[in-house]
Amino acid sequence: MDIILVIVSALCIVIGLIGSFLPIIPGPPLSWIGLLLLHLTKSVQMNVTLLVITGIIALIIFVLDYLIPAMGTKKFGGSKAGMIGTIIGLILGLISPIPGGxxxxxxxxxFIGEMLNKNDSKLAFKAAVGSFIGFLASTFIKFMVAIIYFGIYISILWEYKNTLFII
Incomplete structure (x- = not known):
């Protein structure tokens, strides 16, 4: 049973890494589930405090993933309408079938939120660029967290390799 949990946890970690680039897949939370599954094996004595802290971080990053593009919009001079437009655009982009949605x-x-707020196109474009930079920042943060969780996973596997992989 332990080997099945190790395999499934490895899949969660790898899919979590991929999910840090694909917003449809919640990268850090999925990577954390990989750590949790590794903890559930009988062979691994993982620190529960580490598991709780990494879980809280995964939840925070999951929430921030939706807020950071809106914060980027605001930072670049966008209004509340631009921030709301960013969030709506992100949700629609997730479910749209177009590549790069x-x-x-x-x-x-x-951009549309700022234009509806009767701002000029130059300010609307600047706010839209802020939303794009926010998206890139959010993706980078998710990737870094997923890489750290991958490192923790590898470290734990290495520490318990003799008990997990007895042939």
């Missing part, structure tokens, strides 16, 4: 959605959402 996740990147294009927040950008267009911020």
């Amino acid at each position: 996740v990147i294009l959605g927040p950008f267009l959402g911020a």
Whole structure:
């Protein structure tokens, strides 16, 4: 049973890494589930405090993933309408079948939100660029967290390799 949990946890870690680039897949929370599954094996004595802290971080990053593009919009001079447009665009971009919808959605959402707020196109474009930079920052943060969780996973596997992989 332990080997099955190790395999499934490895899949969660790898899919979590991929999910840090694909907003449809919640990268850090999925990577954390990989750590949790490794903890559930009988062979691994993982620190519960580490598991709780990494879980809280995964939840915070999951929430921030939706807020950071809106914060980027605000930082670049966008209004509340641009921030709301960014969030709506992000959600629509996630469910749209067009390639790059996740990147294009927040950008267009911020732009349209600012235009509906009767701002000029130059300010609306600047706010849309802020939403794109926020998206890139959010992706980078998710990737870094997923890499750290991958490192923790490898470290734990290495520490318990003799008990997990007895042939």
